[in-house]
Amino acid sequence: MSDTITMTYEVPADDFTRAGEASSNVKSKLKKMGVDPDIIRKVSIAMYEGEINMVIHACGGTIDVIISPEEIEMILKDQGPGIENIELAMQAGYSTAPDNIRTLGFGAGMGLPNMKKYSDEMNIESVLGVGTTVTMKVKMFE
Amino acid sequence: MGNFFTSVHLKEDLCMGCINCIKRCPTQAIRVRNGKAVITKEFCIDCGECIRICPHHAKEATYDSPEIMKKYEYTVALPAPSLYGQFNHLEDINIVLTALIKMGFDDVFEVSGAAELVSEISRKYVMEHKEKWPLISTACPSVVRLIQVRFPNLIEHLLPVSAPVDLAAALAREKAMKKTGLPREKIGIIFISPCPAKMTAVKSPIGLDHSEIDGVLAIKEVYPILLPLMKQSIDDPQELRISGRIGIGWGSTGGEAGSLLSDNYLAADGIENVIKVLEDLEDQKFDQLEFIELNACAGGCVGGVLTVENPYLAKVKLLRLRKYLPIACSHISNGMDVDSFWNDEVKYEPVFKLGKNMKESIANMSRVDELCEKFPRLDCGSCGAPTCKALAEDIVRGVAKEQDCIHILRDYIHKLSDELSKLDIKK
Known part of the structure; x- marks a missing residue:
């Protein structure tokens, strides 16, 4: 029997009514697994931000969540436009979200910074015109 | 607990x-x-x-029967504000309160009176604890229990103040003891309740080490007893009312939040809506709200299952009754001094947990996923569980088996009969 469990979620493009579905599903699973509430908070916020990013910027994508007794790994993969300047995108308040998205209350430029803040490890690989893969890890024990 | x-x-x-x-x-x-x-x-x-x-x-x-009154030498009725919304053409709350005395209670103490004190205490607490914003109302015991078992990250946001009925019970007992000189156990504090959750809150309180309430009567049972007694009281009601618009407002949704005199709040009612708000709150989707009022019943307490009237009509009736009342009648400065804060820690109770440790949980969760793949995902309920996933979790917990699913059972029987017929041919 394997010591890990993997869950895969499809994130649809431009469907705000479904944005957050994947992270809320993961949240409910983690609760049932008895994961520490603080860890759940970190995972669900980091993943929600990532999920919203995929909806706004990346025409959707897939998220793999791998849970082991030691850590929770989230791999967010999209075939979107890619991030031109990762360093700039990581700055709090920097956003390329279009106006129609901003009027929905998104696009405050806190997506990537919050993902970094709430995960213990974060790695971004992005190729312009090809897509972006964000890997985040949250440790089960601090 | x-x-x-x-x-x-x-x-x-x-x-x-x-x-x-x-x-x-x-x-x-x-x-x-x-x-x-x-x-x-x-x-x-x-x-x-x-x-x-x-x-x-x-x-x-x-809930208790009115017979419970006989157990005590002196009884005090604590009518919930939602009670007043049950009657047609009621113009004076004192008529209801007088009818309660005629029913056999020695005194009445309006829960809405205590609610005004809770509003005052909450106003101060919310202003002094910005780090806990948004504070979540703790007046609805179902909501508090829900948070305790399902939203561990929100426990710190719970407003640690007694619910109005608990404060009313403590104040009423103190008043009765002073007035009669009787020991506390001879005084019966009886709540007239719109909801069953309050019964639970009496038996196993959350946030308080014990409850001062001795009995709970259902509004729907008291209602037919009160009707004729109210007719007798119309001409000469006693002056028993101790609450105004704020206290009575607590009977329906938005009343508690409104009493904080800030418009920076959210009020949601109906258990499914409450769960949605709590999920979003947990994901920190609302910031800068001061207060969140949540009621498990649609419409607030007037929607409780032990009430008689349509909750939305009851709300209108409460609004009419409040119209010419003072803003509030009970105030802390009036010498009422009872400890109104929680005295017991609220701890997360992960009752839905699937394993004793992470390894076991992971194994069990994988098994749940596997089982879900096998099931038809019709969520038909024929197995006795609400969804295929719930059945899978039951199996993992050891309280159900795969063949409880009638679709799996059917396939199994088909397979069995196929094999039997093969045996038949071999013969």
Whole structure:
């Protein structure tokens, strides 16, 4: 029997009514697994931000969540436009979200910074015109 | 805590074993086993949804009979503000209160009076604890229990102030002891309640080490007793009212939040809506709100399952009754001084947990996923669990088996009969 469990979620493009579905599903699973509430908070916020990013910027994508007794790994993969300047995108308040998205209350430029803040490890690989893969890890024990 | 008390119970002879309640229960606490509904006590939050939905009236709330008054030398009625919304053409709350005295109570103490004090205390607490914003109302016991078992990250946001009825009970007992000189056990403090969850809050309180309430009567049972007594009281009601617009407003949704005199709040009612708000709140989707009022029942307390009137009509009636009342009648400075803060820590109770440790949880969760793949995902309820996933979790917990699923069973029987017929041919 394997010591890990993997869950895969499809994130649809431009469907705000479904944005957050994947992270809320993961949240409910983690609760049932008895994961520490603080860890759940970190995972669900980091993943929600990532999920919203995929909806706004990346025409959707897939998220793999791998849970082991030691850590929770989230791999967010999209075939979107890619991030031109990762360093700039990581700055709090920097956003390329279009106006129609901003009027929905998104696009405050806190997506990537919050993902970094709430995960213990974060790695971004992005190729312009090809897509972006964000890997985040949250440790089960601090 | 550990001793799970729930006030909802089943009248077995009436239960037909249908799937109405298992589908409606917001915490998936009910299963049909051997043709009868069974409530898992740890999962039940006493919201009363199953009582509302059961077409066979097989679900019942536990509450006391008016006979309980005879157990005490001196009794005080604590009418919930929602009680006043039950009557047609009521113009003076004192008529209801006088009728309660005629019913046999020695005194009445309006819960709405204590609610005004709770509003005052909450106003101060909310302003002094910005780090805890948004504070979540703790007046609805179902909501508090829900947070305790399902939203661990929100426990720190709970407003640690007694619910109005608990404060009313403490104040009423103190007043009665002073007035009569009787010891506390000879005084009966009886709540006239719109909801079964308050019964649970008496038996196993959250946030308080004990409850000062001795008995709980249902509004729907007191209602027919009060009607004739109210007619007798119309001409000469006693002056017993101790609350104004703020206190009475607590009877329906938005009343408590409105009493904080800030418009930076959210008020949600109906258990499914409450759960949605809590989920979003947990994901930190609302910031800068000061206060969140949540009521398990649609419409607020007027929507409780032990009430008689349509909740929305009851709300209108409360609004009319309040119209010419002063803003508030009970104030802290009036010399009422009772400790109104919680004195017991509220701890997360992970009742839905699937394993003893992470390794076991991971294994069990994988097994749940595997089983879900096998099931037809119709969520038909024929197995007695509300969804295929709930059945999978039950199997992993060891309380159900795969062949409880009638579709799996059917395939199994087909396979069996195929094999039997093959045996037949071989012969």
